[in-house]
Amino acid sequence: MSEGGLTREDAAYVARLARLDLTDEELDTYAGQLAAVLEHAAAVAALDTRDVEPTSHPLPMRNVLRNDEVRPSLDRDEVLAQAPAAEDGRFRVPRILGDAP
């Protein structure tokens, strides 16, 4: 990460992690805007929180599990009808693995 901001390369790395195919122009815009928001976050980053527990959730809840009983789920055909591509009762996607070496 460069001093005092984000470079286009930094933004491109984040975009790759987020699976966003962004143009160079978008990368430059977001690099600048992210840096501006992170400047405001600096005050938060500077607070002394050594003995403070993090809050991930406002409710004091543990994992909630339902009873293991058979019950109807969504209709497969109704769900697949909304997919961009389906085949043989499954979602169809482009190639995931490359050619075998």
Added chain:
Amino acid sequence: MTTDSSGGPAGPALAIAHAVREGATSARLVVERHLEAIARLDGELHAFVSTLSEEALRAADAVDQQVADGGDPGPLAGVPVALKDNLCTRGIPTTCSSRILEGWRPPYDATVVTRLHDAGAVVVGKTNLDEFAMGSSTENSAFGPTRNPYDPARVPGGSSGGSAAAVAAGLTPLALGSDTGGSIRQPAALCGVVGMKPTYGTVSRYGLVAFASSLDQIGPFARTVADAAALFDAIGGHDPCDSTSLERPSPRVASSLDSDVSALRVGVVQELLEGAESSIVSAVHAAAQALAEAGARVDECSIPEVRHALPAYYLLAPAEASSNLARYDGVRYGLRVDAADVEAMNASTRAAGFGPEVKRRIMLGTYALSAGYYDAYYGQAQKVRTLIIDAFARAYQQVDILLGATTPTTAFAIGDKVQDPWAMYLSDVFSVPSNLAGHPALSLPFGADPAGLPIGVQVLAPALGEATLFGAAAVIEQAAPAPSTPRLSDESLLASPLGSR
């Protein structure tokens, strides 16, 4: 039923339900009249993404049939209601105002939608929002902005801007929104209506398209506090389909609205007035004065930690969003842009389907969660969240409710803040603390600024303090100046919601 000082129903929704159940009017007449108003005014207002005329008339007829058969169609019998378009409706397009979900028809109804049907309410349409509820102006909608009924050159607020504008303009007496950082209360303030975010876990999120799961709550919009309370009662209560739903009986707040506030201790939070326009500060003090005159003890108080809420929120909410929105990958629903391999297909689909603000939040959240920055940003923001919760807990040892402004400004002009994300984010500065804490909060209209634009006063309560919250809001409402009629509205429906002609 909650009544006003003259003994009549204390709001247009209650008046409609009362009349329909008594057979004094029909649900069909009421719904037809509202659909006509939508057809006439929404071309300019653009509060709705879709209207559901056929479905609504069918539902209205079913309500009328129940009344004719001597049955009870429910507490919201025949009352039109609009749904923010991030609430799933089975077989009916649910867009989140995003290209990536255009044309998607959910295979199930959100729990709140089922509960509305059970209460006899009639869904008339789905309202515009900032894409995936990310924004404070409804300008981030892929379908174009919604206008403020008081001044069409101004924003209605956001992200539930369509719901707020529709209620303000008289196109529906009730609407649902979702509030992650103020997305119900801020547009309610800017449009001069009542908007309420419930305690986290009191209203099921099943079927609400997720933005930031630890912050999101569905809540009511209405023109009066009593109507909002009736809608909250209809949608609340435990739902086994939402694992974050509280296991407790359904809340009933509508019956507590006339509650005595003479024993109430009220704190006016200085930090929730900092930087607010002077007319807004005056309105909050006038609201506090109304409670004092009703016998409550009112003091000023200070909660300095809430100053950290906005920067913490804009790390936590984007982080959760970046994770939640990973599901839009071109595989199971919505848009797909074809490419040679699956990763390229994912990345091109997301680039084509998401708008600029959603991309910005995903980038920000992904960065805050990435290796090397997680502790400094996301982890630290989670600790600041604890500091804010602890600070509220200390404040609530001294007082029962808190008062502040809902927003620092009244409605701003369309286009004013789109180039400067942080300026836009500042619209939420007074509303995000309640989301971080998981607490209920309500905005109600209280007068106008010198330009005639509505002002919102915010009432905050501790977790599960809804009865106190609505009770205090009802007392403030009695003292509020009578609202003016919005420029873009159906005046006759605002005056007479039964739709008699």
